[in-house]
Amino acid sequence: MRAPDASAPPAEPVLSCRGIERSFGGLKALKGVDVDVFKGEIFGLVGPNGSGKTTMVNVMTGFYPAEAGHVRLLGEDVTNLAPHAIAGRGVARTFQNLALFKGMSVLDNILVGRHTHMKPSALATLFYWVWAQREELAHRRIVEEIIDFMQLQDIRDEPVDVIPMGLQKRVELARALVAEPSFLILDEPMAGMNQEEKEYIARFILDARDERGVTILLIEHHMDVVTAICDRVAVLSYGEIIAQGEPRSAIADPKVVKAYLGERAARRHAGVTA
């Protein structure tokens, strides 16, 4: 993990959210959430089930409009832009539930991740064999690089639905990385994985940051992973941030213990017997 340079001036956040609100009917899923993610960070967004993590990410990426508040990407106000417009600004994401194209090969699924870089034009179509083929080669190059990086060579031609869940999650991460994002949002990339698969994905996430310079926001329930790889975390509970900062101390905050375990268990945890 990177040691923060105390002498460095405070950097501008890559992503900055202020006062984000979002409701579903009578349910206030987000109640004025502030989050800053800085360049080169692995930032954990954690919290109990239903606390608002995915909703927050959906607002950040334009999938849900915010009812109040602002999202800024490298200083630019991107609040309520369409998902493709936000993706076009270098943001990629994976989804909580796998969103791969069944029946297509691993390679073709990964190639789909290049779509934000594909710019069809009448002229390119006219000179297909010169321009389009050259562009196709460039896309193939980055796809091959990511297949190597994610160690997917052996299964590249397999239909994606026949490979184990752990590998499907890896393909999803590869598809996000071929977009060459500067900011990557991962929604529970380790859900349903065994310990070995979790360790693999944790390694790839660290390498994506360290070797490819990607800033990462990670939604994750496995606290061992969060404390091992995140630089900072924010903890959501009922649509509000209840703790933020260095992972171990944020997770040990009594408000967080209470949110996860409930009032009585939190008091026991704190050694209060009455």
Ligand SMILES: Nc1ncnc2c1ncn2[C@@H]1O[C@H](COP(=O)(O)OP(=O)(O)OP(=O)(O)O)[C@@H](O)[C@H]1O
């Ligand atoms: N499309 C929707 N329609 C109605 N309610 C929704 C919708 N999406 C989320 N919610 C509700 O908003 C609240 C926050 O949900 P969200 O999925 O953001 O939580 P989460 O922290 O990501 O949960 P989990 O860890 O279980 O994925 C929950 O009460 C959920 O039921």
